[in-house]
């Protein structure tokens with residue numbers, strides 16, 4: 001059905017009937033395949049969305065079904081439905097339910113933390129560049145952010161970060177693996193760092209991309225929370241689970257820290273988001289398929305970069321950071337003109353570019369555009 005026809009059809013049958021038809025159609029298709037197909041991806045067409053590190057294959061068919069079934073409870077407030085999800089996450093992570101804070105995407109968790117530790121001019125130490133949500137929120141609370149440049153390997157410079165801790169430091173931000181570089185701090189190094197600093201400030205560890213880490217030795221920093229350390233870990237359903245548009249994530253922290261953070265939550269997540277997360281956590285096929293497709297796209301761009309003799313950083317995420325030697329603002333525009341949207345500038349690395357993995361047809365479009373733009 002073309003977009004125009006679909007619109008005309010919706011006008012004719014009305015949204016209510018359309019939604020129930022779509023719902024029943026999903027039910028039928030779910031039996032045939034529980035894994036989302038590339039056709040399920042939204043935002044297809046131009047420009048190819050390779051800029052926000054989303055998973056275009058989600059939501060899976062089972063999750064779509066859970067979302068439509070949740071309509072029946074959308075007349076109710078979500079706090080009545082959140083407990084089973086909290087318990088489910090607590091069981092999976094091996095913590096107690098008072099250590100889990102469900103948030104609107106992990107961004108809400110990052111902002112809540114930025115607010116709590118940034119107020120009263122609390123200082124924050126963070127790598128640079130990294131994901132900004134917590135830092136810009138803390139900054140708006142009057143916090144001073146010590147931005148510590150990444151080292152020569154584009155990893156966190158943990159030694160330099162420790163050296164920037166002052167008596168006013170309230171929080172140390174770690175992004176593992178880091179956005180925009182895709183570089184990961186290994187388990188022991190992060191453990192040693194955390195144990196050396198967590199008596200001076202809370203260590204926040206953003207694990208938005210941990211699902212993509214393939215090293216079997218690597219473990220979530222939740223193990224540090226379980227040992228009672230001064231640590232907050234954030235996770236999201238936006239990446240491998242393909243639920244960025246639903247806005248759901250969570251924090252794991254010591255009960256006293258979790259309780260404090262909860263006091264600053266603005267709203268609860270929605271009923272469909274809760275139900276979607278519950279189903280998503282139990283789905284192994286879609287999860288594995290998303291990882292497989294991500295690896296396929298990553299290997300494709302690695303090969304491209306080798307052919308074009310471009311430096312890139314092997315990535316533990318669903319994006320790859322590579323050096324073009326061109327100003328990224330200019331490159332952004334040139335790639336857009338070729339129908340591809342890549343990541344924004346990440347100063348001071350302004351001659352690097354971040355490309356998200358996506359559908360193979362979009363990756364091919366990216367390759368074609370990059371070849372043309374770089375001549």
Ligand SMILES: Cc1ncc(COP(=O)(O)O)c(C=O)c1O
Nearest residue numbers: 105106107131179208236238249
């Ligand atoms: C490192 C990192 N943390 C957190 C997020 C926020 O994700 P969400 O709010 O969708 O959970 C992102 C989004 O790209 C990210 O890259």
